[in-house]
Amino acid sequence: xxVGVCKQEMLQKKNAVLxxxxxxxxxxxxxxxxxKFVEEACKIIMEEVVQKADDVTEKVCEWQAxxxxxxxxxxxxxxxxxxxQKLLQLCQDVxxxxxxxxxxxxxxxxxxxxxxxxxxxxxITEALNPSVYTYEVSPVFLLVEEAVxxxxxxxxxxxxxxxxxxxxxxxxxxxxxxLARYKFCPEIKEKxxxxxxxxxxxxxxxxxxxxxKAASFLGIGTENVYFIRTDxxxxxxxxxxxxxxxxxxxxxxxxxxxxxxxGTTVLGAFDPLDKxxxxxxxxxxxxxxxxxxGGSALISRKHCRLLRGIHRxxxxxxxPHKMLLAGIQCCALLVKDNSGLLKKxxxxxxxxxxxxxxxxxxxxxxxxxxxxxxxxPDAFKFWLMWKALGTxxxxxxxxxxxxxxxxxxxxxxxxxxxxxxxxxxxANVCFWYIPPSxxxxxxxxxxxxxxxxxxxxxxxNMFSGSVKLICLPALNLLLSYEKPQGLSEGS
Amino acid sequence: xxVGVCKQEMLQKKNAVLxxxxxxxxxxxxxxxxxKFVEEACKIIMEEVVQKADDVTEKVCEWQAxxxxxxxxxxxxxxxxxxxQKLLQLCQDVxxxxxxxxxxxxxxxxxxxxxxxxxxxxxITEALNPSVYTYEVSPVFLLVEEAVxxxxxxxxxxxxxxxxxxxxxxxxxxxxxxLARYKFCPEIKEKxxxxxxxxxxxxxxxxxxxxxKAASFLGIGTENVYFIRTDxxxxxxxxxxxxxxxxxxxxxxxxxxxxxxxGTTVLGAFDPLDKxxxxxxxxxxxxxxxxxxGGSALISRKHCRLLRGIHRxxxxxxxPHKMLLAGIQCCALLVKDNSGLLKKxxxxxxxxxxxxxxxxxxxxxxxxxxxxxxxxPDAFKFWLMWKALGTxxxxxxxxxxxxxxxxxxxxxxxxxxxxxxxxxxxANVCFWYIPPSxxxxxxxxxxxxxxxxxxxxxxxNMFSGSVKLICLPALNLLLSYEKPQGLSEGS
Numbered sequence: 001x002x003v004g005v006c007k008q009e010m011l012q013k014k015n016a017v018l019x020x021x022x023x024x025x026x027x028x029x030x031x032x033x034x035x036k037f038v039e040e041a042c043k044i045i046m047e048e049v050v051q052k053a054d055d056v057t058e059k060v061c062e063w064q065a066x067x068x069x070x071x072x073x074x075x076x077x078x079x080x081x082x083x084x085q086k087l088l089q090l091c092q093d094v095x096x097x098x099x100x101x102x103x104x105x106x107x108x109x110x111x112x113x114x115x116x117x118x119x120x121x122x123x124i125t126e127a128l129n130p131s132v133y134t135y136e137v138s139p140v141f142l143l144v145e146e147a148v149x150x151x152x153x154x155x156x157x158x159x160x161x162x163x164x165x166x167x168x169x170x171x172x173x174x175x176x177x178x179l180a181r182y183k184f185c186p187e188i189k190e191k192x193x194x195x196x197x198x199x200x201x202x203x204x205x206x207x208x209x210x211x212x213k214a215a216s217f218l219g220i221g222t223e224n225v226y227f228i229r230t231d232x233x234x235x236x237x238x239x240x241x242x243x244x245x246x247x248x249x250x251x252x253x254x255x256x257x258x259x260x261x262x263g264t265t266v267l268g269a270f271d272p273l274d275k276x277x278x279x280x281x282x283x284x285x286x287x288x289x290x291x292x293x294g295g296s297a298l299i300s301r302k303h304c305r306l307l308r309g310i311h312r313x314x315x316x317x318x319x320p321h322k323m324l325l326a327g328i329q330c331c332a333l334l335v336k337d338n339s340g341l342l343k344k345x346x347x348x349x350x351x352x353x354x355x356x357x358x359x360x361x362x363x364x365x366x367x368x369x370x371x372x373x374x375x376x377p378d379a380f381k382f383w384l385m386w387k388a389l390g391t392x393x394x395x396x397x398x399x400x401x402x403x404x405x406x407x408x409x410x411x412x413x414x415x416x417x418x419x420x421x422x423x424x425x426x427a428n429v430c431f432w433y434i435p436p437s438x439x440x441x442x443x444x445x446x447x448x449x450x451x452x453x454x455x456x457x458x459x460x461n462m463f464s465g466s467v468k469l470i471c472l473p474a475l476n477l478l479l480s481y482e483k484p485q486g487l488s489e490g491s
Numbered sequence: 492x493x494v495g496v497c498k499q500e501m502l503q504k505k506n507a508v509l510x511x512x513x514x515x516x517x518x519x520x521x522x523x524x525x526x527k528f529v530e531e532a533c534k535i536i537m538e539e540v541v542q543k544a545d546d547v548t549e550k551v552c553e554w555q556a557x558x559x560x561x562x563x564x565x566x567x568x569x570x571x572x573x574x575x576q577k578l579l580q581l582c583q584d585v586x587x588x589x590x591x592x593x594x595x596x597x598x599x600x601x602x603x604x605x606x607x608x609x610x611x612x613x614x615i616t617e618a619l620n621p622s623v624y625t626y627e628v629s630p631v632f633l634l635v636e637e638a639v640x641x642x643x644x645x646x647x648x649x650x651x652x653x654x655x656x657x658x659x660x661x662x663x664x665x666x667x668x669x670l671a672r673y674k675f676c677p678e679i680k681e682k683x684x685x686x687x688x689x690x691x692x693x694x695x696x697x698x699x700x701x702x703x704k705a706a707s708f709l710g711i712g713t714e715n716v717y718f719i720r721t722d723x724x725x726x727x728x729x730x731x732x733x734x735x736x737x738x739x740x741x742x743x744x745x746x747x748x749x750x751x752x753x754g755t756t757v758l759g760a761f762d763p764l765d766k767x768x769x770x771x772x773x774x775x776x777x778x779x780x781x782x783x784x785g786g787s788a789l790i791s792r793k794h795c796r797l798l799r800g801i802h803r804x805x806x807x808x809x810x811p812h813k814m815l816l817a818g819i820q821c822c823a824l825l826v827k828d829n830s831g832l833l834k835k836x837x838x839x840x841x842x843x844x845x846x847x848x849x850x851x852x853x854x855x856x857x858x859x860x861x862x863x864x865x866x867x868p869d870a871f872k873f874w875l876m877w878k879a880l881g882t883x884x885x886x887x888x889x890x891x892x893x894x895x896x897x898x899x900x901x902x903x904x905x906x907x908x909x910x911x912x913x914x915x916x917x918a919n920v921c922f923w924y925i926p927p928s929x930x931x932x933x934x935x936x937x938x939x940x941x942x943x944x945x946x947x948x949x950x951x952n953m954f955s956g957s958v959k960l961i962c963l964p965a966l967n968l969l970l971s972y973e974k975p976q977g978l979s980e981g982s
Contacts (some may be wrong), residue, residue, distance in 0.1 A: 007808060017553045017898065018896075019894040019897050020793075020893070020894040020895035020897060021890070021894075021896045022887075022888065022890050022891045022895075024891070024898055024944045028492075029607075031544070031545050031607075034605075034607030034608075035541055035542055035607065035678070036610070037607050037611065037744050038537070038607050038610060038614075039537065039612055041611040041614065041615070042537075042552065042611075042614060042653070042773070044617060045529065045614055046529065046533075046846055049618040049619060050526055051526055053522070054522050061630075063630075065851055066630070066634065066851060066852055067857050068914070069630055069631070070634055071635060073634065073635075074629065075634060075635065075638040076638070077638070077639070077874065077877040077878060077881075078881055078882065079881050079882045079883050080881040080883060081878065081879045081880045081883075081884050082878050082879060082881075083880035087608070087875070087878060087879055090875070090878065091611065091875075094615060094631050094871075095615065095619065097606040097630060097631050098619050098621060098629070098630065098631045098632070099619075099621065099627075099628050099629065099630070099855050100619070101619065101620045101621060101622075101628075102619075102620065108627065108628050108629065109622065111620075111622075112605055114525075116520075116522075116525030116526070116528050116529050117525075117528070117578070118530055119529060119535075119617060119618065120528065122535055122617040123529075123532065123533060123536055123555070123614060123617060124532070124582060124585060124586065124613060126610060126613040126617060126818065127536045127541060127606070127610065127770060128540060128589050128590075128591070128592065128593075128817075129585065129592045129593065129602075129818055129819055130589060130590065130592060131592075131600065131819050132603075135530060135557060135596070135598050136599065137590050137600065137696070138589070138590065138593075139552075139554075139560055139588060139589065139590070140559070140564065140585050140588050140589045142590070143557065143560060143561055143566060144564075145563065146569070147566040167658035167662075167863060167866075167867075168863045168864060168865050168866070169865070170862060170863050170865075171658075171862070171863060174708075174862070178707075178708055181710075188707075188710065188712065189707045189712065189713060190690065190707075190713050190714045191713045191715075192684065192690070192706070192710055192712025192714070192715050193683065193684035193685050193710040193711075193712075194684055194685075194686075194687055194688065194690065194712070194715075195685075195686075196685055197685065198683065198685040198686070199683070199685065208863055208864070209839040209840075209841035209864075211752060211941075212839045213837065213839045213862055214862075215683070215701055216669075216679075216680045216681075216839075217665075217669055217708075217709065217862055218671075218708065218709060218710050219679065219683055219684040219709050219710025219711065220680045220684075221679065221681050221683025221684075221685070222680060222681050222686075223681045223682060223683070224682075224683050252689045269512065271765060280771065285770050287861070304513075310603060321865070326615065327620055328620055328621070328622050328867060329867060330864055334512060341976050345705075346704065346878070348700040348701070348704045348707075349700075349705045351699035359978040360556055360557060361557055362832050364557050364862075366494065371661060371704055371705075371708055372661050372662060373659060373660065373661045373699070373700075373701060374659050374660070374661045374812070374819050374820055375658075375659070376658075376819065376820065380585075383566075383568065384578070384581070384582075386568040386692050387568060387572065387573050387578060387581065388572045388573060388578055390568075390569055390571040390572035390573075391568065391570045392570050392571060393572050393573075395511075399511065400513045400515070401512040402511070403511040403512075403513035403515060404510075404513075405682070406510050407508065407510045407515055416971060421706065427768055432679050432682055436616070466830065469847070471808075472636075473921065487892040491722045
């Protein structure tokens with residue numbers, strides 16, 4: 001342990017300042033040894049993670065059950081520290097038994113792959129360890145966030161706007177919900193919901209589960225989320241929305257918000273934004289679009305039509321950490337209002353942090369727009385990636401993901417035992433795998449029960465347990481060097 | 492631009508699979524060039540950030556006003572990407588104009604300094620880019636989180652418990668508030684607050700501003716936060732709490748929660764937890780302790796008495812990213828209940844992600860405990876640091892910070908023009924700097940007005956604008972190699 005050695009050395013020095021048994025004027029640890037440790041660990045990270053990132057011959061994960069993995073890893077934290085050699089071995093093991101989300105065959109989530117530029121940006125911010133609330137403490141990162149938000153707003157099609165990066169699409173949706181509520185009735189900020197009529201919001205049956213979480217967290221209640229029926233493609237049916245708004249009004253409750261989805265989690269469906277916007281305008285409802293997954297299509301001139309009407313939204317959630325590979329987490333809530341609504345809604349006016357008489361323009365301070373105090377500079381990784389690839393490079397990523405989805409669909413149609421659920425409009429490809437034993441069976445309740453009981457095996461669903469409906473965002477094949485082989489493995 | 496080059500090369504290959512004008516079976520970028528870029532950038536990060544981290548001769552920040560900095564940095568995102576050379580220069584500039592929070596003279600926040608081990612952990616997780624919601628996708632990081640939470644619970648003094656890492660102490664406080672509300676009335680999750688009596692919570696006047704943010708966000712309303720008077724040291728007065736609880740009951744409102752603070756932001760005050768716990772027990776109120784700042788004292792056998800009674804709390808917020816230097820953000824909400832309250836309160840039962848019939852014990856999945864969907868593995872950086880330093884190494888950090896505070900107090904007392912506000916009990920040292928022109932003036936309204944108008948200059952408040960009450964967490968001197976000189980610079 002370097003710390004102990006340092007203390008010994010320091011005690012021998014004549015000028016040591018000792019207070020309460022602690023030497024104040026010595027290093028708390030040997031910084032040279034620390035730097036060497038960082039260098040050696042970086043070598044391991046480069047070799048074991050970065051250089052193997054797109055190597056399809058590597059394993060996605062060396063799977064171990066929880067109890068076994070606990071035994072393999074030395075999880076216990078002890079009184080005394082470990083030597084650098086042991087720690088480096090530990091780092092190796094952590095990498096070895098972790099899932100490689102950059103692997104071309106990582107199909108578990110709505111993200112995958114590696115982007116070298118955003119990775120560098122993240123290394124920089126980890127080393128600098130900033131927090132973005134005031135300009136004085138994060139000058140570069142606040143300006144970058146402002147520039148990125150401005151650019152994202154351009155792609156949405158608003159003339160002006162505001163926004164904030166925050167830790168996740170779920171949180172973005174919460175921000176929007178609270179903002180809509182504040183706009184509907186600003187006194188709720190001070191008075192709360194007690195004694196008010198029941199606030200009601202609308203979203204589709206296929207929406208992200210964060211809608212329920214948000215409604216519960218914000219004190220609105222999950223029962224006051226009215227789920228609107230969707231069509232066979234998973235899109236919200238505008239006529240059903242209209243009916244439900246009227247029902248809510250008749251009940252004497254207070255409709256305030258519609259959350260449309262642009263790119264649902266399972267089917268990748270896009271709600272018809274223009275028609276929904278008409279209804280929102282008619283009834284004076286805030287329109288939020290959860291484009292956490294589908295927002296990146298805005299970058300593609302070819303596919304941005306999926307989000308037609310998004311410029312009519314009051315707020316948009318968009319996660320560049322998904323299809324654009326900016327690294328978890330990189331999530332923006334964007335707001336059309338430019339009159340300071342975000343700040344008015346979220347400010348707590350902490351005098352010790354957000355003084356109004358600083359020596360620079362305090363409108364650059366973002367702390368009063370946020371539910372967080374410390375906040376990470378998530379916009380930076382998107383910015384550096386954007387600088388590196390240009391808009392055309394980002395566009396190529398989106399186009400590639402959707403072309404891969406198209407390719408996969410054609411392959412599924414050709415292959416025995418696979419049944420396409422529906423023609424995808426985005427990167428989610430949903431299909432059933434029907435095991436040989438069921439292929440001759442007639443469609444009916446018994447067939448579906450058996451299909452659910454006998455899960456398929458193979459690479460495609462190695463991480464999805466017994467879910468028979470497999471959603472494969474083609475994005476996951478982004479970095480695949482060869483003809484995608486997921487299907488042949490699954491069969 | 493590597494992307495373009497690759498495309499050209501691929502198009503010449505015979506086996507190219509072209510869909511919608513996109514070549515599917517080629518790399519989206521040259522990975523060798525990408526890896527080289529990462530290596531070169533890492534070299535810059537090592538030289539410019541890590542190796543200079545504790546160099547007191549470097550600048551804390553090369554300050555530029557917003558408009559100037561915008562001109563210096565090339566913020567614009569264009570259609571075409573930049574070459575690696577330009578990007579590396581950009582990285583240099585970003586580092587150059589950013590605040591060095593690891594600098595021994597960085598005094599702006601309740602954190603500072605560098606820890607090499609947590610930095611390595613952060614590099615690993617950025618490279619692996621995991622999200623911690625299910626065991627299948629984050630096996631190592633979920634086990635690590637479980638182990639760290641268990642250990643933190645031991646230090647709180649609970650026999651068992653639960654917890655979750657989340658993006659900030661403010662969010663931890665929100666979690667606790669919602670949990671207390673759920674415990675008080677589980678139906679609120681579904682029904683919301685509408686029609687219910689006014690829920691009231693109590694916290695001290697000196698609490699963190701996130702209390703107000705949380706009350707507003709959760710629909711409780713800031714007016715329903717009853718601020719309890721504090722004594723001259725900034726501690727909540729238990730008798731005042733008792734009075735306010737009775738007042739709330741008389742008003743017909745529903746008291747449900749007391750948020751005590753262990754380590755206030757400005758004065759570093761610790762509320763008397765034992766006496767507050769008595770009142771909570773008497774009235775059946777949830778006791779949450781916001782120990783975001785002060786929690787780390789639990790690690791020190793010498794200073795843990797500051798939090799005496801914390802084992803009686805129902806929930807605790809504790810940020811190892813502050814005094815323990817784990818890196819932003821590293822924040823745990825810890826809960827005494829071990830009957831699944833956290834899960835019951837936060838679950839949305841998303842069938843596509845948290846299936847109950849997986850091939851492993853799904854109790855390891857944490858998604859249903861969280862308000863987030865994607866979540867970062869923040870426990871890991873604390874874990875690797877703990878493994879490296881041992882509990883004694885962490886304890887040494889705390890003891891050193893408090894010894895530095897003690898030393899600073901003695902220096903302030905000796906030095907002309909400085910006036911100690913109060914004897915600190917923690918690492919916050921609050922004092923006034925009185926400029927020479929005011930030193931002969933009599934105490935009174937005019938004196939204070941002038942003191943507020945004529946701010947001091949110098950290193951100590953170079954980032955705190957015109958705040959005259961300077962709070963200097965001694966923590967910031969942690970890595971100082973020499974006799975702390977902040978004071979001589981300020982005078």
